[in-house]
Amino acid sequence: MVPRDQSYDEEMRVLGVNLSNNGSICVVDDGQIDFYLEAERVTRVKRDSDVSKLLDMVENIDVVAISDAYWNTGTKTMHSTKCISKIKRLFPDAEKIDYRDRHHLTHAACGFYNSGFEEAAVIVVDSNGSHSDKGDECETIFHCKTGRRFHWKVKHKEYNTYKEGDSGEYATWGIGKEFDAVAESLELGECEAGKVMGLAPYNTHPDATRVQNEWEDRSVELVEKALATTKQKNVVLTGGCFLNCVVNYKLTKAFPDVKFYAEPVSHDGGTAIGSAYLSYHAPKIKSY
Numbered sequence: 001m002v003p004r005d006q007s008y009d010e011e012m013r014v015l016g017v018n019l020s021n022n023g024s025i026c027v028v029d030d031g032q033i034d035f036y037l038e039a040e041r042v043t044r045v046k047r048d049s050d051v052s053k054l055l056d057m058v059e060n061i062d063v064v065a066i067s068d069a070y071w072n073t074g075t076k077t078m079h080s081t082k083c084i085s086k087i088k089r090l091f092p093d094a095e096k097i098d099y100r101d102r103h104h105l106t107h108a109a110c111g112f113y114n115s116g117f118e119e120a121a122v123i124v125v126d127s128n129g130s131h132s133d134k135g136d137e138c139e140t141i142f143h144c145k146t147g148r149r150f151h152w153k154v155k156h157k158e159y160n161t162y163k164e165g166d167s168g169e170y171a172t173w174g175i176g177k178e179f180d181a182v183a184e185s186l187e188l189g190e191c192e193a194g195k196v197m198g199l200a201p202y203n204t205h206p207d208a209t210r211v212q213n214e215w216e217d218r219s220v221e222l223v224e225k226a227l228a229t230t231k232q233k234n235v236v237l238t239g240g241c242f243l244n245c246v247v248n249y250k251l252t253k254a255f256p257d258v259k260f261y262a263e264p265v266s267h268d269g270g271t272a273i274g275s276a277y278l279s280y281h282a283p284k285i286k287s288y
Contacts, residue, residue, distance in 0.1 A: 016276030022269035067271035103129035106274030111238035111263035120234035121226035127176030135159030138174030150281035
């Protein structure tokens with residue numbers, strides 16, 4: 001954890017809340033993680049997005065920051081609405097900050113501040129991030145550094161793009177969606193990219209092996225781009241696609257002079273941590 005500049009920051013207790021898959025909460029107290037918990041550990045529902053029960057476990061909160069993912073629909077939307085109402089009821093005097101349109105930034109903040117680096121390239125790759133006119137973000141490279149405040153600059157971004165019209169179908173997509181597509185074709189279930197990653201080394205499912213090989217190649221390209229655009233030798237890997245230990249291991253072998261940090265909480269649960277860090281270290285975005 002990079003120590004904050006005590007001459008600038010004041011003591012405060014920040015609650016980060018992720019309302020997406022792997023629903024989670026994180027309390028950052030005076031710049032340090034005090035508490036982190038995922039909803040599924042309490043509800044016993046895999047990747048549960050309902051964090052309402054977790055909110056009763058914390059108190060004395062000065063700021064509440066929420067994160068989300070654009071594609072939350074159905075039950076997840078219901079959970080988000082319920083949890084936001086409960087946040088307002090439990091913490092009426094706390095400042096409210098909304099990072100729901102900064103999905104990759106919250107991933108980046110989580111990985112960067114947990115890495116201990118004072119300056120680094122941060123690569124975020126997942127299935128879907130925040131939505132924009134260009135599509136849904138799927139790859140982002142940030143140049144991050146700390147100081148009186150958290151500073152970041154986007155050096156590269158790719159999107160899952162949509163077909164023309166209102167069909168909602170994708171025209172192009174990144175590696176994260178490709179893992180999802182293979183999981184669905186193998187009838188592994190929704191959001192089961194991790195199972196595809198696990199199957200790949202066995203060479204029993206050609207599509208699983210293919211997408212794993214594609215990701216290994218693409219990860220090298222992204223690190224090369226990060227090194228070229230940020231001039232950094234510290235590289236943080238985060239976002240769900242980096243929950244792939246084979247890729248992470250091969251990157252350390254391909255770039256022996258680079259200091260890598262692979263964020264353990266790279267799934268969406270980590271955005272609660274990132275939201276709390278952002279609220280503590282960075283300018284405020286907006287209220288909800």
